[in-house]
Amino acid sequence: MSWEKEYTSGQRRVGKLETKSGVTPTPVFMPIATKGAVKHLLPEEVKALGASVILGNTYHLWLRPGNELIARAGGLHKFMDWDGLILTDSGGFQVFSLGARAKERFGMSGVKISEEGVEFSDPKNGNRYFLSPEISIDIQLDLGSDIIMVLDECPPYPCTREYAKSSLERTTRWAKRAKEHFEEKVKGREKRPLLFGIIQGSVYEDLRQESAKQLLEIGFDGYAIGGVAVGEPRETLKDVLAWTLPSIPEDKPRYLMGLGRPEEIVRAVEAGVDMFDCVIPTREGRHGRLFIWTGEDLNLEGSFYETINIGNEQHREDFSPVDSLCDCHLCTHYTRAYLRHLFTVDEPLAGRLASVHNLRFYLRMMEKLREK
């Protein structure tokens, strides 16, 4: 059993997840360290903001600097000096989303999916690569990940029922191969990573349930809900969670991939989700969009926060903190006018301070969501 319950309130679950590198409380938000670094920040700063798990992108690290190099460096934890937990994705999502870019740029055939795996081009240089369920496991083991995701096919939205069905069936077959390969590779290891399956099925209730059922038969340490945040209407999320979560055994961690806005995370936690990752806080921060507390109490409507564009003229001479309810370095040491100035003149410190603030906002929201 990898996840342990400490407290529940309705569907909300507060607990802890144990991995080979330590324990994280849940619900947990995992900052994105795409290429082996949370943009602008040192790992010790990310930890001080309240993070216990970060997400590394298998696709990016595989292509540059390469999983073998990271393995020789002693694994991703050591390479990037992070002593917390690392979850790595399978690489599949980027293969599909960046494959189109390579096609555009190099006029190449783009992404070719076969039963064996998926062939794609590196959009930086056009080089062809091949990813399979087994290769994805091997790369993630090289990285030294604590939570490994199986390779799935992530269908776009909208997607016909027929495509969604054949895609989820392939995802199941891939998940089975991944599990078998994983078991063989970690056999005899004292400390082994967790392996998570990914539930697909697009926006079709029976397909989501079918996908969950098939993955449960294979058996994983945790279950992710994939294929969300790919362009579907926002209201769909509630349905997807309602169709999917009841199928997952209570003692298994539940991970909603790639989401979301603060109110989406609150809603998902209230529905029983334990784990989240999202580029929003860091990416929006780098573009000068900051999350501001407007009240201490979380709610499903998201009326506990607002966002501001620090570049707006109205902040030019605003000598108040970005967020007077926030305890981060930006809000306790600087004014809106200063941060606006840094963005206006393209100082790298701008993106750094905004990332600190937005991550602190998200991580503090998770602290509140873990309160009993």
Place this chain on the structure above:
Amino acid sequence: MSWEKEYTSGQRRVGKLETKSGVTPTPVFMPIATKGAVKHLLPEEVKALGASVILGNTYHLWLRPGNELIARAGGLHKFMDWDGLILTDSGGFQVFSLGARAKERFGMSGVKISEEGVEFSDPKNGNRYFLSPEISIDIQLDLGSDIIMVLDECPPYPCTREYAKSSLERTTRWAKRAKEHFEEKVKGREKRPLLFGIIQGSVYEDLRQESAKQLLEIGFDGYAIGGVAVGEPRETLKDVLAWTLPSIPEDKPRYLMGLGRPEEIVRAVEAGVDMFDCVIPTREGRHGRLFIWTGEDLNLEGSFYETINIGNEQHREDFSPVDSLCDCHLCTHYTRAYLRHLFTVDEPLAGRLASVHNLRFYLRMMEKLREK
């Protein structure tokens, strides 16, 4: 008396400079905070690296966000959260060097020097501005600078004797106006900034001495040597220092503007210079060029260090520290392979870590130069 001697060895002087915001030991290297931030770094980090004074650029802060805004924010120290010392330049150097860019870009008349002052275009938008000795003082007072530089005309290299002579004479007349205006503005203030004059005269011995003599007659708290590092041969520096330094009274601080390579700083300290500023450590750091200790003993030839390009293929799998003799965060927590990876994939942390390292190199060199 603003500078106090603690120790001398040959021409090298170790001492301390007192300002309204506190004391700095000398010889001192001042990191560049052009637009109100040392690029990538928090002030507390810059201080922890060993910095006691930073340099703010009057030109940049005047244009954006504006000296009046910074004054309303409580001054530059408070605006950027730096509790150490601040030296501001006069703005003149950027007016001359960036004026050419505005001319190119907007086809405008560029820089127009008159007895009254200098008119120029903002290369960002073509707006016309006018800077005079008095305006430069007003801006620097608004910024709350601890060490204020007078506006000088900085002739290019090469420069005829005639031009150098008429230019230094104008610099003297401007220095006199600046001093008078400064005295009037700070009259009655308990805490007043220091005011430094700038010795010009290009590469002409008698003109350098003439400039020093004229400025001494006006009387300043310290004396800078300007018009170096503008393209003249490197050997010239030794001559310029030899012609100029003996003219400056022993109890006045001596500031060599805009220099330099490590061995140039060592040579200048051995010749009796107290203060330095230079973009080299931070700018070269951001481009992946790092200063590495090769020995503990400083010397005039610069054989105590080398530079590496971290982007070079040879560092790809080098799991040793960037500099095994360095005590900075980069060198105690990361490998060359990791830093090279960050540069290769354009992670903002790359420039941050390289800036930390190069600044630490320079600031540690200054610590050695202050040893008795």
